Amino acid sequence: MGLLTILKKMKQKEREMRLLMLGLDNAGKTTILKKFNGEDVSTISPTLGFNIKTLDHRGFKLNIWDVGGQKSLRSYWRNYFESTDGLVWVVDSADRLRLEDCKQELSALLLEERLAGATLLVFANKQDLPGALSKEAIREALALDEIKSHHWCIIGCSAVTGENLLTGVDWLLDDIAARIFTSD
Amino acid sequence: MDVMADVSHENTLAADSGAARVQERMQKRNQARIESVERRREAKESQSVAEENYEFFSSTFNREREGIEELLSGCSGADRATAAQNLEEATVRTAQLQKFLSDSTLFLKQYDLRKAQAALQTLQTSLTETREEALPKKKFAFRARTKGADRACAPAADTPPPSAVSPAEPGSTQTDGASEQCGFSNLSEQLLIKTSEEVQKRDVLLTHLTNCKVRLFGSPSTLHLKHIQGCEILCGPVSSSVFVDRCTDSTLAVPCQQLRTHNTTDTRVYLHVTSRAIIEDCRGVSFAPFSWSYPTLEEDFAVSGLDQTRNNWSQVDDFNWLAAGTPSPNWTVIPEEERRTSWDP
Ligand SMILES: Nc1nc2c(ncn2[C@@H]2O[C@H](COP(=O)(O)OP(=O)(O)O)[C@@H](O)[C@H]2O)c(=O)[nH]1
Ligand SMILES: [Mg+2]
Numbered sequence: 001m002g003l004l005t006i007l008k009k010m011k012q013k014e015r016e017m018r019l020l021m022l023g024l025d026n027a028g029k030t031t032i033l034k035k036f037n038g039e040d041v042s043t044i045s046p047t048l049g050f051n052i053k054t055l056d057h058r059g060f061k062l063n064i065w066d067v068g069g070q071k072s073l074r075s076y077w078r079n080y081f082e083s084t085d086g087l088v089w090v091v092d093s094a095d096r097l098r099l100e101d102c103k104q105e106l107s108a109l110l111l112e113e114r115l116a117g118a119t120l121l122v123f124a125n126k127q128d129l130p131g132a133l134s135k136e137a138i139r140e141a142l143a144l145d146e147i148k149s150h151h152w153c154i155i156g157c158s159a160v161t162g163e164n165l166l167t168g169v170d171w172l173l174d175d176i177a178a179r180i181f182t183s184d
Numbered sequence: 185m186d187v188m189a190d191v192s193h194e195n196t197l198a199a200d201s202g203a204a205r206v207q208e209r210m211q212k213r214n215q216a217r218i219e220s221v222e223r224r225r226e227a228k229e230s231q232s233v234a235e236e237n238y239e240f241f242s243s244t245f246n247r248e249r250e251g252i253e254e255l256l257s258g259c260s261g262a263d264r265a266t267a268a269q270n271l272e273e274a275t276v277r278t279a280q281l282q283k284f285l286s287d288s289t290l291f292l293k294q295y296d297l298r299k300a301q302a303a304l305q306t307l308q309t310s311l312t313e314t315r316e317e318a319l320p321k322k323k324f325a326f327r328a329r330t331k332g333a334d335r336a337c338a339p340a341a342d343t344p345p346p347s348a349v350s351p352a353e354p355g356s357t358q359t360d361g362a363s364e365q366c367g368f369s370n371l372s373e374q375l376l377i378k379t380s381e382e383v384q385k386r387d388v389l390l391t392h393l394t395n396c397k398v399r400l401f402g403s404p405s406t407l408h409l410k411h412i413q414g415c416e417i418l419c420g421p422v423s424s425s426v427f428v429d430r431c432t433d434s435t436l437a438v439p440c441q442q443l444r445t446h447n448t449t450d451t452r453v454y455l456h457v458t459s460r461a462i463i464e465d466c467r468g469v470s471f472a473p474f475s476w477s478y479p480t481l482e483e484d485f486a487v488s489g490l491d492q493t494r495n496n497w498s499q500v501d502d503f504n505w506l507a508a509g510t511p512s513p514n515w516t517v518i519p520e521e522e523r524r525t526s527w528d529p
Contacts, residue, residue, distance in 0.1 A: 025444060026425055026427055026442075026444055037214075037217050037221070038213065038214030038215070038216075038217040038218050038221075039217075039218075039221065042441065042458070042489065042491075043458070043459055044441075044442070044459055045442065045459040045460035045501075046442055046444055046459075046460060046462045046501070048294065048297075048462075048501060048503070049286075049297055049301065050286060051286070052283060052286045055217065057213070070462075070464055070503050071446075071464060071465070071503075072464060072503045072504060073503070076301055076305065078305070078308070079282070079301065079304055079305050079308055080282075082275065082278075082279070082308065082311075083275070083279075094387045094406070095408065095427075097389075097391070097408070097410055097429075114312075126387075126406075128405075129386075129387040129405055129406065130366075130385070130386055130387065131365050131366065131386065131387040131389075132387070160424070162210060166206055166209070166210060167206075
């Protein structure tokens, strides 16, 4: 029995999922996580290192890892790849100047072998800003349609209003659950 | 905007009650979460404070790391079943160690945190290497999964998630935002002013400005500065973050929730920040408390939602400075006698 089969069995028992939140710094990762968890979002500082939240949602135990996106921290991302079920890629939809950087980091990430089985949810965040690009524009800018290696979905949201956060997470859970808990 | 487009479907009634349901579910969930957060906090507080010191952390961390290393070295030459068992245990314990490190970030110094993260990274690498050696890949259940994914992999449009995220319907109010961009770019030697109505709740962008004076009266949602040289930029309260990149020989004054400064040199920042300021790849950045004022500043503070009594202007994290105890050489506090107290219009 391979290691991942063992892990899979363990997970089946606990209905546990491991989600990794990544994206450039300032995209809104920590704000999304805290808003989803019902916490105050007005006091969030730029992330030094990482945050972990464990929360129960729809009978699943979610382990969510939020890792700092600063340039000097990106080399640490690899630390967190192991047994990731879902990757949440957060984009600041109003930050046109860094879309190219955003695209390159995402495509590099998707080549990582240890993330090969993970479902990808792209949050086009900050939709409350008047200058935000639409989720279709983000989809094009990140060339999401070229992704053949992962299940993916893009959702426009706002961490500040909470709009669509639930929709995104629910899609992600459904996709992962269909893969992990029912097959075999 | 998508959020709008999503609910402006034909069936407004259904959409509305759907939204209300979601709201209600979210509120319930939030309530439950706040309670559990409080429970956890109480549990934590009752824990002995003695645990929260570096000695405890480092001895526990190192002991556990050695234990995992032992497990890994036990894989070489072992039979498949033993190796698999060791690897399984090592994986679980490495994840726990990561969690332990995360829980300790509150009291760890940046330097120690980095060191521990580096140690964990090394551990992860040897875990992966040992696994590749001891258990060749073809045995992985993972493979089968990936293959399944290849076939079923499809853009969002082919596997529609719940109705709320169906692709935007034609004719809906779709802006690509381009026309909505608020700010100034490619200008030099000018006085640039925006009024409260122009910037209120907007995302404002200033790029490629040289030797300009910029005055933003009002409360933007967010402010981005890029390629700024020799400018003096004064801005009203920004409700979320200010993002600065490649700014030199300039003076900024702004209240905000977060300040993120990158690749910036020889710049003075008169700051009101309610959470934290960070610098990365910067030098010669100096800070003082926000001191600009204009007639509607108080009202704009109210609009921004920023706490006027909470200013952490002098608590700056340098993402490039690892040493514990020694302050970063990349930023300083402006001595009181050198601070600007008056600003011309
Ligand atoms: N307007 C707006 N601001 C947001 C949104 N999400 C996050 N922010 C702000 O963006 C800044 C960066 O957020 P943070 O969560 O710290 O980003 P991270 O680096 O990805 O973790 C903060 O000032 C947030 O208040 C959003 O949906 N809308
Ligand atoms: Mg963060």
